[in-house]
Amino acid sequence: MSAPDPSPRPALFLDRDGVLNEDPGYVYRWEDFVWIPGAREAIAAFNAAGWWVFVVTNQSGVGRGYYTEDDVRKLHAQMSASLAEVGGKVDAFYYCPHHPEAADEIYRHPDPPGRKPNPGMLLQAIAEWPVDLTRSVMVGDKDGDVEAGRRAGIRGLKFTGGDLKAFLEGELT
Known part of the structure; x- marks a missing residue:
């Protein structure tokens, strides 16, 4: 993670499974990872518009013993490499294994502070990066994702499928 630019910018907070990639359940291997249509292009568009982009993802599969934190970090590194192919990047990945x-x-x-709908991952990003809360948005496919955004003081959008770039088109105007 590089040192952030000190001036506040809006941030796009993205849930991972079901928003960035198809979610058949507990995705942790690159060979099982399939991008949602328009996901990479949406990230690149928000990067180009000067927004921070953060991934905030519950990863209970770690706690359940299905895979390791190292597996999560490895998948995120592979996502980053794939994003770079289209000129996109995630400024930081946050995950909750609890x-x-x-x-x-x-x-x-009993109630992990980082696990959505709790806002811990978003609050951590806000503490580490200069985020303009008034213009930021949290995008998730579950009510708990939207609730985490609300609890962090960020507007939430529920993504119900389709093309993510088309879904977010109006946010950059």
């Missing part, structure tokens, strides 16, 4: 019923007790928490 879950109330995690198999591994180090990931077990």
Whole structure:
């Protein structure tokens, strides 16, 4: 993560599974990763418009023992390489491996602050980057994603499928 520009900019907060990639459940390997139509292009468009772009994703599969945090980081690195092919980038990835019923007790928490609908991941990004909250938006495919945005003081949009770039077109005007 490079040092952020000190002037506040709007941020696009994106859930991962179901918004950026198809979600058959617990995606952690690149060979199982399929971009949602328009996702890479949407990120590149927001980059070009001067927005921060953050991924905020619940990853309970780590806590459940299905895969490791290293697997999550590796997938995010591969996403970044794929985004670079179209001139896009994610400024930072945030993920929450915790879950109330995690198999591994180090990931077990009754109400993890980072797990959406709690706003912990968004608040961490806001603390680490100069975000203009009034112009920022959280995009998720679940009500909990939208709720996390609301709790962080950010407008939320529920993505119900289709082309992500087309869905977000009006946000850049």
